[in-house]
Amino acid sequence: MARPEGSGLAVGDEVDVEVTAFAHGGHGVARHEGQVLFVRHAVPGERVTARVTEIGSGARFVRADAVVVHVASPDRVKPPCPWAGPGACGGCDLQHVSLGGQRALKAGVVREQMARLAGLEVDVEVEPVPGDAGGLDWRTRVEFAVDAEGRAGLRRFRSHEVVPVDHCRIAAPGVDSLRVTERSWTGPDAVDAVAPSVGEPVAVEVPGGAVPDVVERVAATWSSADGPVSFEHDFAVSARGFWQVHPGAAATFLAAALEPLDVRPGERALDLYCGVGLFAAALSERVGPTGQVVAVEADRAAVERAERDLAAAGNVALVAARVDDAFGLPREERGRGRGRGRTRRPARSPLVPPRADVVVLDPPRTGAGAAVVRAVAAMRPRAVAYVACDPAALARDTATLLAQGYRLKSLRAFDAFPMTHHVECVAHFVPDA
Known part of the structure; x- marks a missing residue:
């Protein structure tokens, strides 16, 4: 594949890199011959093989997936969801990181953004919120995409392609009870599954379905x-x-x-x-x-x-x-034309x-x-x-x-x-x- 001007990498290339930081947006940060890589499924401190998935605007950076981990972080764990990983569902960024490690990474992002954009040094920790099971079974509203065959699933990262998952591991039990991914859907582009705190879960077809309160x-x-x-x-x-x-x-x-x-x-x-x-x-x-x-x-x-x-x-x-x-x-x-x-x-x-x-x-x-x-x-x-x-x-x-x-x-x-x-x-x- 031809390489974009100004970039030493092309989509599909694989390079070994050291992940040195965690960026706002859920990516590890690495460099290869001066080129910045934003690497999903990686943890700072790791050495990984990164496969390039996208060239950023003006070739100023590239996006990549960690497809092989050579030196793992102590915070790395086996993802609880089989659909989390390179090329799979794009909904979860951090299933490969322990819950404590996730919160430490997020706290670092908050500190970095406040220092860089507001000029403030803040001491902050990310606190848990009551109501999830070890980071799972919490999401009470999930939009499932529907493919051309009528199968409901979740989208790949930065893609319209639908991954026909069995069920979402972060979805609340009420959402799972609707069995959205086990049913065939004719007509809708998506199905919104909602498990409210009062009353029964509901599934709404999008577009066209009646939308209850x-x-x-x-x-x-x-x-x-x-x-x-x-x-x-x-x-x-x-x-x-x-x-x-x-x-x-x-x-x-x-x-x-x-x-x-x-x-x-x-x-x-x-x-x-x-x-x-x-x-x-x-x-x-x-x-x-x-x-x-x-x-x-x-x-x-x-x-x-x-x-x-x-x-x-x-x-x-x-x-x-x-x-x-x-x-x-x-x-x-905004105007309709270029004005x-x-x-x-x-x-x-x-x-x-x-x-x-x-x-x-x-x-x-x-x-x-x-x-x-x-x-x-x-x-x-x-x-x-x-x-x-x-x-x-x-x-x-x-x-x-x-x-x-x-x-x-x-x-x-x-x-x-x-x-x-x-x-x-x-x-x-x-x-x-």
Whole structure:
């Protein structure tokens, strides 16, 4: 195979390399004759034979799989799933690493991203989340792809090809009970399997299947200046809507975010990217009848569910809008052609107040972004809780908050996605005064 200009390697080449680091995204890092390799299925400290699977943009790096391990890490284990490995299912990055080793690697990524992008040295450990069996049997929402023959399975890494697995080892028992991979599917491109915390599991064909609501119950406790706080609430969530996929994640993140905020009666709280209202519901109880919660969410279906659920509270205002639009922030809209498009300048929502006492952000993987973070800081809240599913996005937004006169008071990381490279963080910021 011809080698791309500027690269000494081509797809299919095999080279022996030393894996020296672990990168954000779940890859080991190695070099061969100056060429950077991102190697899946490897552990730092190992010597492996890496098979090149893809040439990166501009041949600046290559992707590869570790197909032979010559010197193994003490953290290497036999993957519990026979479908995890080179050329197989792309869902799990770290089944070849002990659970403790996985958490150490993830903590290293959080520290590296915070140092590189926010200029902060943080001491963080990745904490387990209650509700999985040694890193398995936890995922309560799984989307299975369906191939041309009607077989359901999971996709190969960076591919549309379907691997017809027997069952997913990280799927919750309720998902397994649906036997999605044992059935023949005619018509759908995918099947979403959901095992809610209340009620029976459901399977939804995509596209075309009826999408029911499911009930997710959250029970959490945390400490406050006034003593222990208990919260229990049922949320109606679309079977295809957003909800944390680890059974213990919602309660864990809720407690981790609200405990350091120590929300007080009569305060005004802002819940950004609120979904169906997990944080808004708890904030509503804490601020009480003399306080106010303003919750912002772009998904109108989620807002409708939150409005029904929180209507009786009397102190929650829901804003159905993108967060940047709710703040009245200009943004560029992409044009259909090669042009840059036009700049959208929405009016700030009259429901978004100029000041807030506390703010909770739970943005998507891309983060809140500098403009939203600056708008939050301009409200001068006494405390900000940021729930992040991507440590790089958190680090970038942390840098913006630091520049706006805030400091990082605490940072916790949680293993809400065992066997994968993903890690969830909850950061707490206060004014630097």
